Amino acid sequence: MAAPRSCVLWSYCVRRWSRLMRTGGPQWLHSSLPGGSLGVRLLSREKQATETHFGFETVSEEEKGGKVYQVFESVAKKYDVMNDMMSLGIHRIWKDMLLWKMNPLPGTQLLDVAGGTGDIAFRFLNYVQAQHQRKQKRQLRAQQNLSWEEIAKKYQNEEDLLGGSRVMICDINREMLKVGKKKALDQGHKAGLAWVLGDAEELPFDDHKFDVYTIAFGIRNVTHIDQALQEAHRVLKPGGRFLCLEFSKVNNPLISRLYDLYSFQVIPVLGEVIAGDWKSYQYLVESIRKFPSQEEFKEMIEDAGFQKVTYESLTSGIVAIHSGFKL
């Protein structure tokens, strides 16, 4: 049965109002306050500067960054094994799906923010290398009179193996990057990647630098998500793509109940047994519940200036991939 028109109108008004409030209030309010729009900006900054959440705990904004840092400093060494244990390997499929969605073109310059131990970056390198090798093979087969030196050269130039694609991994946590760098050596990734210590809210890069921006399981931990989204928009080239893999809202009531049971009864126990750290994994499950739904997050991405914003829910909405373009 269709919803009555008054309900539709009411829900539209509520959505418009909450969106306005998130973006600093209506325009008329800016000029009626002392100091005009600066007044509002200062007021909203002051308001923002008071409180936020760290999982289910209420903390000041200044505190949150430090607490998140401690969590990832503490879990870094066990991070990868914990992900396999908690998700029975399913996180690998989600990350593969992010790459399939990206389907990078030859020469893509990727920025992977909150890149941690490099899972997205290594998948990107494997993907572009496989893609480039297939292309090179096709070209070599098509050329009849090549010497073996010419053929060998094509295979030996490591930089060329990636067809000009590169990935920059940016993360705020030294320990996560340290584990990632070691993993890169172990997996034989040398060319085409660089590691940078940096904050998603204040990226250490010039404007219009990257073709694709990814953030996987990272944005949930950032204090000012709107600021991180604006930074993503700033560093992308016109035509560039934003892709985010993050926990989301489960859309099936039965799965939701089981998932809640699993999250609150099993995950912290796994955290304690495997990583000796109950609290960090309690933070993980609580922070998941605090993160906006698929639709709310879509609106936040649009508010940062992205166009053609879409999302795909995976595993009944346990996670979602959001995509947007800087046009």
Ligand SMILES: COc1cc(O)cc(C/C=C(\C)CC/C=C(\C)CC/C=C(\C)CC/C=C(\C)CC/C=C(\C)CC/C=C(\C)CC/C=C(\C)CC/C=C(\C)CC/C=C(\C)CCC=C(C)C)c1O
């Ligand atoms: C500190 O911050 C972080 C730290 C990190 O290490 C990582 C992250 C970022 C996170 C990731 C990259 C991924 C992390 C993965 C998850 C949080 C888990 C995602 C969950 C799933 C894919 C599975 C979802 C589970 C369900 C839909 C419910 C099914 C659950 C059950 C049948 C068990 C229900 C539980 C109870 C009744 C409680 C009592 C049970 C026991 C004591 C037995 C223990 C049972 C198990 C170990 C079974 C585990 C089962 C599964 C994993 C189910 C998988 C199967 C399917 C989805 C089909 C970070 O930010």
Ligand SMILES: C[S@@+](CC[C@H](N)C(=O)[O-])C[C@H]1O[C@@H](n2cnc3c(N)ncnc32)[C@H](O)[C@@H]1O
């Ligand atoms: C759950 S891990 C995700 C790592 C990786 N992207 C993956 O998918 O496995 C979250 C990462 O976000 C990083 N992080 C948290 N706040 C950040 C911020 N403000 N700027 C950059 N990275 C941040 C943490 O240090 C951590 O490495």
